Amino acid sequence: MMSVNVVLVGHVDHGKSTLIGRLLYDSESIMDERVEEIQKLAEEYKHRFEFAYFLDSFEDELKEERTIDTVSLMFKSKKNYYTITDVPGHKEFIKNMLTGASHADVAVLVVSAEEGVQEQTRRHMFLLKMLGINQIFVVVNKMDAVEYKKERFETVKNQISELLNSFDYAAEEILFIPVSAMEGDNIYRGSKGMEWYKGRTLIEALDEVKISEEEKVPRFVVQDVYEVDGENTIVGRVESGMVRRGDRIIFEPSGIRGKIKELKIFGGHLEEAREGDCIGVTISDGGIKRGDVFGLVESPPKLTKQFLGEAVLLGKELKKGETLELRCGTAKVRCEIKEIKEKIDSETGEVMERNPEKINEHDAATIVFATEPLVVEKFAEIPELGRFVLVKNSKNIGAGVVLQTNFFS
Amino acid sequence: MGLKELENKSIYIIREAYAEFDNPAILWSTGKDSTTALALCRKAFFGEIPFPVIHIDTGYKFTQMYEFRDRIADEWGLDLIIARNEEAMNAGMGPEKGKLECCTALKTEALMQCLDKHGFDALFLAIRRDEHGIRAKERVFSPRDEAFRWNYRDQPLEMWDQYQAQGEDQSETDGTILIHTRVHPILHWRELDIWEYIKRENNIPVNPMYFANDGKRYRSLGCEPCTSPIDSNAKTIDEIVEELRTTKIAERSGRAQDKEKAFMMQKLRALGYM
Numbered sequence: 137m138m139s140v141n142v143v144l145v146g147h148v149d150h151g152k153s154t155l156i157g158r159l160l161y162d163s164e165s166i167m168d169e170r171v172e173e174i175q176k177l178a179e180e181y182k183h184r185f186e187f188a189y190f191l192d193s194f195e196d197e198l199k200e201e202r203t204i205d206t207v208s209l210m211f212k213s214k215k216n217y218y219t220i221t222d223v224p225g226h227k228e229f230i231k232n233m234l235t236g237a238s239h240a241d242v243a244v245l246v247v248s249a250e251e252g253v254q255e256q257t258r259r260h261m262f263l264l265k266m267l268g269i270n271q272i273f274v275v276v277n278k279m280d281a282v283e284y285k286k287e288r289f290e291t292v293k294n295q296i297s298e299l300l301n302s303f304d305y306a307a308e309e310i311l312f313i314p315v316s317a318m319e320g321d322n323i324y325r326g327s328k329g330m331e332w333y334k335g336r337t338l339i340e341a342l343d344e345v346k347i348s349e350e351e352k353v354p355r356f357v358v359q360d361v362y363e364v365d366g367e368n369t370i371v372g373r374v375e376s377g378m379v380r381r382g383d384r385i386i387f388e389p390s391g392i393r394g395k396i397k398e399l400k401i402f403g404g405h406l407e408e409a410r411e412g413d414c415i416g417v418t419i420s421d422g423g424i425k426r427g428d429v430f431g432l433v434e435s436p437p438k439l440t441k442q443f444l445g446e447a448v449l450l451g452k453e454l455k456k457g458e459t460l461e462l463r464c465g466t467a468k469v470r471c472e473i474k475e476i477k478e479k480i481d482s483e484t485g486e487v488m489e490r491n492p493e494k495i496n497e498h499d500a501a502t503i504v505f506a507t508e509p510l511v512v513e514k515f516a517e518i519p520e521l522g523r524f525v526l527v528k529n530s531k532n533i534g535a536g537v538v539l540q541t542n543f544f545s
Numbered sequence: 546m547g548l549k550e551l552e553n554k555s556i557y558i559i560r561e562a563y564a565e566f567d568n569p570a571i572l573w574s575t576g577k578d579s580t581t582a583l584a585l586c587r588k589a590f591f592g593e594i595p596f597p598v599i600h601i602d603t604g605y606k607f608t609q610m611y612e613f614r615d616r617i618a619d620e621w622g623l624d625l626i627i628a629r630n631e632e633a634m635n636a637g638m639g640p641e642k643g644k645l646e647c648c649t650a651l652k653t654e655a656l657m658q659c660l661d662k663h664g665f666d667a668l669f670l671a672i673r674r675d676e677h678g679i680r681a682k683e684r685v686f687s688p689r690d691e692a693f694r695w696n697y698r699d700q701p702l703e704m705w706d707q708y709q710a711q712g713e714d715q716s717e718t719d720g721t722i723l724i725h726t727r728v729h730p731i732l733h734w735r736e737l738d739i740w741e742y743i744k745r746e747n748n749i750p751v752n753p754m755y756f757a758n759d760g761k762r763y764r765s766l767g768c769e770p771c772t773s774p775i776d777s778n779a780k781t782i783d784e785i786v787e788e789l790r791t792t793k794i795a796e797r798s799g800r801a802q803d804k805e806k807a808f809m810m811q812k813l814r815a816l817g818y819m
Contacts, residue, residue, distance in 0.1 A: 167795040238704035
């Protein structure tokens, strides 16, 4: 079985939580007790029974009838294990949306057939594109509320296609599914009301997802150095590619070269380690530190002092000339906002201003970052080392991706 | 996620927290989840856990839990700290005084006293998303203020394994005093994963209370007065795995404190409960 991370995005009240609740319920992943608990809560709060209550667990969420924070739930179909993530559809909770979406392999964009494209539909689309989530399904929900009419589905579909194209997604390659999360149409089973739709149900579409496994050059990030049996052991994670015992490697920014003597795990040794593996590495030399990255001598990590990135701001404001902390992999460096090239509206993706002095909360921007020597890679090449967060006063206030390394304007 | 992926992610989190914090500790209830978390720490640090292990003792735990605790602490050479709210225990605190009150005094307050005494800035906790809706909303690194409060309405941005390890300088910037950060290394595991992992590893100790005796077994361990067994004939790890693949009964169905009233768990957790 394959593990697939799915995130549901879209505007508030377009039915994301209801859709996930329905998926869980129809896949028989909900415990009996939870169903009873929800029925009791519905009575207590004088609401009708809602599938969304399986997800919205805070008292405030139930009272306010909206999702505040992201939640991930697990279920399995006949083919895959799914971790499915619900995110809030309000602008004020974008921070939580990003937290939820950052690990997704696939996104399902939920759009209400009644309302069509709305503000957060656009903003979530923009953010998905920035996060590099390229596999998308579109679900046109609440078809029951528009009497399952094909015409309405087509109208909304056209509207969304236009939006997708404007964000550089190829709309004609994307599957659109008319559903009713409330009634369960075209989610786990087909729909009697929509016999005109001959395509896949949502679960069929998800079951056919493929996760690309293209081989990348090896990168290993150093978390720490431990002394194990009297020997310095460099612990960390293989972020991309594969490393083998005997590989000739180079660490940056420390510049140390060496040959892998051993790949260690507790109680044993490995001959090779793959993407995602957390292991210990020994070499002859010392001096390696947390934040270092190693690669093979023939494809070494790139050191940069200035790069072009695209970022979205969750803090109050970010000014040109300001210094803050930037984190990428396990590296933590001081960085200066050297230049803000373009301030971008995170709802429409349009450039609002060139060379502004500052940007505000929820704005996106292309920024030239000047940093202490740091290993970053182009997001398009090695995403694991091409994404970063911005930290101010110990708080994560922004996130972005690397467009170009060693960038001097 | 497969077991290897789950394990890798946990080890990554454990090593991140150890690198970021000065004085961490791990909570150990002796149950299956926190014992698995200890086993993962042993892997992360090649056998020796470099920080203390806290057991919160309410005085109401099952005898088998105390026996198990002492045996494993000895076998694994743990630096064990036993946290007890002696004052409340002497004053006769018990579940009959109210479950919220009892859990708060004997668990949450006992832990507060322990943190005060030792000055821990990070606590590893073996909670899992699939245990309870409220726990599903947690971050991997989750800050708590001086009164142990969880500000669930304003949780940190946590993307791409960039966990926010807030330092003490926080107090200077917005007035909140951060006492400690909760670190959740097995948040992404399911109950079934835990048992499949225990089966695969074949060396993680399991409290015998989890195995069926006279048609009953404990699925989740807590204090004796507030924990009941479920109907089950699962006598081995394999049988437990099999049972969990098909069950529709919730894991914490035998835990009384969760269900006294609606949102009990949220209320407990907002007060600093684990």
